Amino acid sequence: MARTEPARAVTLSDVARLAGVSVATASKALNGRDQVKDTTRQRVIEAADRLSFSPNPLARGLLAGRTGTVGLLTSDLEGRFVIPILMGAEDAFGAGQVNVFLCDARGDTIREQYHLRALLSRRVDGLIVVGRQTDPRPSLGHDIPVPVVYAYAPSDDASDLSITPDNVSAGRIAVEHLLACGRTRIAHITGEHAYAAARDRAAGVEAALHAAGLELVGDVMYSEWSERWGRDAAAMLLARHPDVDAVLCGSDQIARGALDTARDLHRTVPGDLAVMGFDNWEVLTTNARPELTSIDANLQQLGRTAAQRVFAALDGVDIGSGTEYVPGRLVIRGSTVARR
Amino acid sequence: MARTEPARAVTLSDVARLAGVSVATASKALNGRDQVKDTTRQRVIEAADRLSFSPNPLARGLLAGRTGTVGLLTSDLEGRFVIPILMGAEDAFGAGQVNVFLCDARGDTIREQYHLRALLSRRVDGLIVVGRQTDPRPSLGHDIPVPVVYAYAPSDDASDLSITPDNVSAGRIAVEHLLACGRTRIAHITGEHAYAAARDRAAGVEAALHAAGLELVGDVMYSEWSERWGRDAAAMLLARHPDVDAVLCGSDQIARGALDTARDLHRTVPGDLAVMGFDNWEVLTTNARPELTSIDANLQQLGRTAAQRVFAALDGVDIGSGTEYVPGRLVIRGSTVARR
DNA sequence: AAACTCACCGAAAAGGTTTTCTGAAGATAG
């Protein structure tokens, strides 16, 4: 940490002095305005290069209103949903000159308001709000002077723009895969009924089964998002419905539990029983025995889309409102299809 | 997204006008400088309240040099190490007026340089660099005009300040726990030898065993950080050394694999065999059968410490240099101690 | 040669805040 005097940052006037022009001309030269002779422009650019000048975004933002920053307001920093979304957003922004302010509200409305104020006072150009569930969350309201996009958790206000995973179609896709594998006696173990994600996936599952003229084996088994529940539920299920040939689980965690139980009861997977999960959480899926087929929610793409919408709004494009659904993606592994 | 005209932000001069004073006085009143009569100060504060004035950090930063922002430069956004660190940093900063710029270099030096430049040009007040391993990483150098603290991955330059988990002591703590549980025939399965984390933990393990007059059962088994390796290694281990009574694993993932194998081979845990891991990754530890004892690296505290060091440096305190080690914390669960 | 156009450059203001310095009024001491 020993440092020499933090050399005063080089400013535009330093560049101007070196190039022998006024700051006004230097500014125009560097920003590609006309009204500057080409040779002059070259001289300025050269000078800026020599001093490795980089303009002060504060001064720039003070005047222009634009700061080149975007706020990402999450309630789910510990959660695993915000990360891919954040990466996607970084991807979309990264190429340009945009940086991301990250704030975690810890699910607390007070703190959220606090961070919101802080972000706005820093004059972020736009805002992405990430929730920790797919259940609608309270809107931040409309008196916000910058574009706002809600990601993962949609806003409860239809005049906001939200981008969220399409869990209904994900449920459908899962069932269609199991059907394609020749399974017909399919059960569904999932997490808390309070979560829209659980209910939506279940709805997609039942719709797809119905469309195929089939019925779910037993009722949808709701409880908690844990391996433990996956184990217990699978044990109950196999005791009551020994003829089941596929267990569709509402999360990879639950599926891991179901796999464990199947193993304990000497049911071979995928021979006797196909098992699949949702989320495609690699740590869980690729280390399971056998590896776990799952539905990836494409969160990274979701984040990219959200960022692009913010961009578009910044450029004055009307990005519309309502909820946009991002479809999931089937990732097939050994728990539904025997591997060569 | 439909919005009304973004009402021009209220400025200090609005406040001053309402309070019937000059901007200078208003500024002093709000910032608690003296040279302002108490009644005047009250009037200004009231006016600011009525207009819900919040100062423009851009203008403030322009003058002060301080921007109230800190850059967090990570190479590990997908990883799980940066998240608790980030939360810790947010904790430490959060109370104040600081916001965090998050940038992910994706392990790419070019991108890192790019982000570094972007952060510096935004005049961040300080920088926290988070790596994805505990192996030393290249220093960013000393021509950076703000304090830099390296977290998780230390800098390879001893004149930088780094804060990193104490894996040697973590290994020792783990062994001491196993000894306290009455285990004496302890084996160690861990991840890639290329990782300092693996070697350091192993060193601590061997030191602690040696101090107790014991030897490791077999050699340290290095390979990869996966459940699969945990399963395979445990199988090999139990075949070759059936008398082993504790398996210390280099990560929770490996430990999960070892638990699976123990179950397959009908070894009871913790009766026959104690199993423990490192990292205390809750998803893995609390869902294992039995729940997994582990060493938590206290990453959140590490992040807090890093943030505090940055703060201190900002306040002109000499924060020193070299590597500061954060000790781990034993989290006892059912895989080493039978639960009532 | 005078009037005009055109291309280019620079002065100055703006943006919002903090800080320093000056100055005015009131209070105290002699």
Place this chain on the structure above:
DNA sequence: CTATCTTCAGAAAACCTTTTCGGTGAGTTT
């Protein structure tokens, strides 16, 4: 009553960049 202090308020500069507008000089037209 005057001289010196103290207390408090305001004017102005500073931070750095962008933009508008006025101005200078060269070249062109009549």
